[in-house]
Amino acid sequence: MILLMYEPVPDHFTKLKQIAPHHEISWVSTENEAQELIRTAEIVLGNRFFLQSLPYAENLRWMQSNSVGVDLILHQKNVLIKKNIILTCAKGVYDAELAEHALALLLTLFRSLHLLRDEQNTKSWKRHRLPTLHGSRCMIVGWGSLGREIARLIHAFGGIVSGVRNQAQDSLDGDFTVYGSNNFREQLPQTDALIICLPKTSETHHFIGQHELQKLPESAFVVNIGRGGTLDDNALLRQIQEGKLAGAALDVFETEPLPADHPMWIEPRIVVSPHVGRSLEGPAFRWQALFEKNLERYVNGEKLLNVVDYQKGY
Incomplete structure (x- = not known):
């Protein structure tokens, strides 16, 4: 049956x-x-x-x-x-939908759409100097079918994409350099946006944690479109609050729903997306x-x- x-x-x-x-x-x-x-x-x-x-x-x-x-x-x-x-x-x-949502979150961060909406709410008209996804260096952690689809979209926008895969050695996948899981950290200081789309396993718990986040430049953004717990949410929040990262957009969290008293709700440089990448x-x-x-x-x-x-x- x-x-x-x-x-x-x-x-x-x-x-x-x-x-x-x-x-x-x-x-x-x-x-x-x-x-x-x-x-x-x-x-x-x-x-x-x-x-x-x-x-x-x-x-x-x-x-x-x-x-x-x-x-x-x-x-x-x-x-x-x-x-x-x-x-x-x-x-x-769900690769197409999740990749589209990841790109939307990424563009929101680069073009400060969340901060502009906050200014709209106070009727504040300000011109800003904003970075572009075009020409930015984006690293995708998790090089499965979803990671490759996100890479394709970013590449179409003129972004420079690399990936991270669970392998020992670096390799090439078409036009993209794919770093081994032990080698990618050396590239973090030159990364403008880190996109996480990892599965949730015992090995990927806090795969991106304080150590990795500290290597990113202060102008960098972080997006998590994979599974909650693969990113250390509290370490990320501290880095942003201390001005050591420019911002983040998260569709998944270690605790879901995100508790009402969680400080991420009121951190203006964090976009809270309530697990709607797959709607x-x-x-x-x-x-x-x-x-x-x-x-x-x-x-x-x-x-x-x-x-x-x-x-x-x-």
């Missing part, structure tokens, strides 16, 4: 039936339904109710997440491994096409897309 943790729109349901005509397909709308039906499910599509129902899974072989980051699901990594369940994620589905959607959902494609591969015995490495965490 294929168990959907969401109610499918008719067109999507029809396609799933065409792809897997010999499988029963059911969907759930409550946690109790999920816990009952997962007992006989071979495949689960969608996150909702999955963790609550996982202990009841007896025949599950594959779980397709509708999220890019699967750190919450991997809290049950040992259970997934013990039950021999393949986990796949939605990597690539609310559906139905229909952007991940439907991936689910259909991966189900077809599963039925045909082909290698699945976006299989999560349980050791790496992504």
Whole structure:
């Protein structure tokens, strides 16, 4: 049985039936339904109710997440491994939207749009000397499909882009230099904007912390479009409050929602974006096409897309 943790729109349901005509397909709308039906499910599509129902899974072989980051699901990594369940994620589905949001945050910082809005609220007319993204040196920490899409957009604006990948040696990816995870810090003093799009794993916790932030020039900006906790938020706030960084725009935070008394809310040089890089959607959902494609591969015995490495965490 294929168990959907969401109610499918008719067109999507029809396609799933065409792809897997010999499988029963059911969907759930409550946690109790999920816990009952997962007992006989071979495949689960969608996150909702999955963790609550996982202990009841007896025949599950594959779980397709509708999220890019699967750190919450991997809290049950040992259970997934013990039950021999393949986990796949939605990597690539939201690259265009997330990259567009990252670029919007970056342009906001370079052109001081947040500060100009503050001045508008006080009816203050001032001319400013503003930096440009064109010609700036931007480093993207996390060189997956999202990082490459952000790089493409920045490059189109005339920015000079480099990346950071989990590898030992530096390399080239087309026109872009990609630094190894142990070598990129030497480049930070020449970096105008640091864009973080890392997955959340034990190895990436505070990957960008006080040590890295102190190496950036005082004129530099920081953007986090990846996962909360990969950046040390408090260290970033201190650097900005002390005038050692020009500003930041964050879509993700170590604690979400950001507590109402958190000083980031009132720091004018920080743009608080409430985890909307991937905005609310559906139905229909952007991940439907991936689910259909991966189900077809599963039925045909082909290698699945976006299989999560349980050791790496992504």
